[in-house]
Amino acid sequence: MASITLSARSLAALLGQxxxxxxxxxxxxxxxxxxVLDGRIPVGTRLPAERELAERLALSRTTVTAAYRELREAGYLRSIRGSGSVTLLPSAPTALAPVPQGGFLDFSKAAVPPCPEIIDAVATAAAELPRYMHDFDYDLVGMPELRQAIxxxxxxxxLPTDPDEIMVTVGAQHAIALIARTxxxxxxxxxxxxxxxxHAYEALRAAGARLGAATVSSETGWDVRELEQWFERTSPAMAYLMPDFHNPTGASMPxxxxxRVAAAAERHGTVLVIDETTAELDIDRPTDEGLDGTPFxxxxxxxxxxxxxxxxxxTIWGGLRIGWIRAERGTIRKLVSARSLGDLGTPILDQLTVQQLMPAMDGIVARRGVALGETRDRLVDLLADRLPEWTVPRVDGGIATWVNLGEAASSQLSLAARSHGLVIVAGPRFGIDGAFERYLRIPISYPWAQTEQAVELLTQTWHSAMFGHVPALDYLEDVV
Known part of the structure; x- marks a missing residue:
């Protein structure tokens, strides 16, 4: 039996244009x-009945029946008399389109390549590990030396900080989920x-939150009056914000x-959760705006x-799963008490590795900024040449650019690109209920050769018969 039932109204909102x-x-x-492929409809979800969906979409029932039949034949739907139609991912090879020669180029993750210092840091950490093997095992708060370095x-x-105000986590996503459920x-x-x-939306919803959204754009950033009105109207318990080199738009909050956001939060007793995972990836943000890298x-x-x-x-590498939470001591104590319900601590060897790398962080971050800037500049020029109808913002930091396609075709383009060997996330994945069909996130964090190849594949897809039928591919991306 499906764990989730999707109403016709909810599915219509997700479908968008x-x-x-x-x-x-x-x-x-x-x-x-x-x-289903990008996770906006979880596997195991019961879809609305054919008649109900047909009425909501103003289609004939025959059309919806044919669509469900095609999904069943491709392995994306299982229909049981009396139980409805439930989503799944195909497992049989016959359900899949052939993989293009050379495999997939995966641009669903705005990931950075590992910094070269990692190899030596891991070796040093391994040599140090015996010193900690009898005193550390299930570490719920983090090693003192690493918390001190952070x-x-x-x-x-x-931002003056004491080690007691730091908790080490298994990456930023773990931190968001722990904060939400606690x-x-x-x-x-x-x-x-x-x-x-x-994934922040997902973690907050899993904790039972009701989400209200304020818009961010590459061109104008945040509407401060809209933000203040959200605080005034709803007095939210929490606000999750990414004010520096926002993912995916690249914008930075003035x-x-x-x-004004901090003042509104204080007036209404709102806990502000500030995600700084991209905050130090500065390329060339103007310093005359008063933004000098000081934490929110x-x-x-x-x-x-x-x-x-x-x-x-x-900054260092996504494969090194270390994140942290900085908060007042009382909050840290609450998080430590609640953590064992979900996990029993952060791996010691990973912590030791990051501890070795912390003294080199200034140099690592500076090199990242140079590399991101070079890719950004070349990407803007290449897209202007290959796809001049697209609007490409010139971000001044962060990991991606939020491209305006000029028409509501992001999901269609994303699906069609798979048959050309490119996995890229459609704009609506970053919104709520089907928004952002005119946008596509293109990472600037990959080596240039891969970025250039991705643009060529996008160009081929855009100018090909992308409006025809696209075969299904068994690929479920994880957006980072």
Missing amino acids: WKTAAPAYRGLADRIRLL ADRYTARG LLSRGDRVLVEMPSYP LETRR AALQGAPASIITIGSVGK
Whole structure:
């Protein structure tokens, strides 16, 4: 039996603008397939009845029946008389399209290559490990030496921090989920940005939160009045924000907007969760805007309830699963008490490795900025040449650019690109209920040869018969 039942109304919202030049049943089947592939419809979800969906979409029942039949034949749907139609991923090789020669180029993750210092750091950490094998095993708060190094880095950036205000986590996503399930009650309102990091939405919803979204754009950033109105109207229990080199837009929140958001949060008793996983990836952000890399929580008059999340996933390497939470001591104690319900601590060897790398972080971050800037500049020029109808913002930091396609074709393009060997995430994955069909996130964090290849594949897809039927591919990406 399916664990989730999706209503016709909810599915219609997720579908967005799904109609193409292809027959209606194929267009509908392709869009549902993409929603399953990128996780917006979880595997095991019961879809609405054919008649119910047909009425909601103003289609004939025959069209919906044909779409469901195509999904069943491709292995994405299982229908049982009396139990409805349940989503799944195909397992039989016959259900899959042939993999293009050379495999897939995966641009679903805005990931950085490992920094060269990692090899020596791992070797040193392994040599140090015997010293810790009898005193550390299930480490719920983090090794003192690493917490001290993280605290020292915050202090150097302008936010005085004590090691007791740091908890080490298994990456930033673990931190978000732990904060959500510890500090939220079912039904609490949480303010988020839209678009934003999709796994944050998922963690907040899993904790029972009701999400309200304030828009962020590459061109204009945040509307401070909209943010303030959200606080005034809903008094949210929590707000999850990414104010520096926002993922996916690349925008940075102006200093005055930060002050007004912090003041609004304090007035309404809202816990601010500030995600700084991309905060140090500065390329060439203007310093005359007052943004010098100082943490949000260091704002004059900022409430003590600000929680800051960081990690090494976007600076050192995503395969090194170390993140952290910086918060007041009482909050850290709550998180430590609640943590054992979900995990029993952070791996010691990974912590030792990051500890070895912390003294080199300034140099690592500086090199990342140079590499990101070179890729950004070449990507902007290449897209202007190959796809001049697209609008490509020139971000001044972060891991990606949020490209405006000029038409609502992101999901269709993403699905079609798979048959050309490129996996890239459609814009709606970063929104709520089907928004951002005009946008595509293109990472700037990959080596240039791969980025150039991705642009060529996008160009081929865009100029090919992308409006026809696209075969299903068994690939479920994880957005980072």
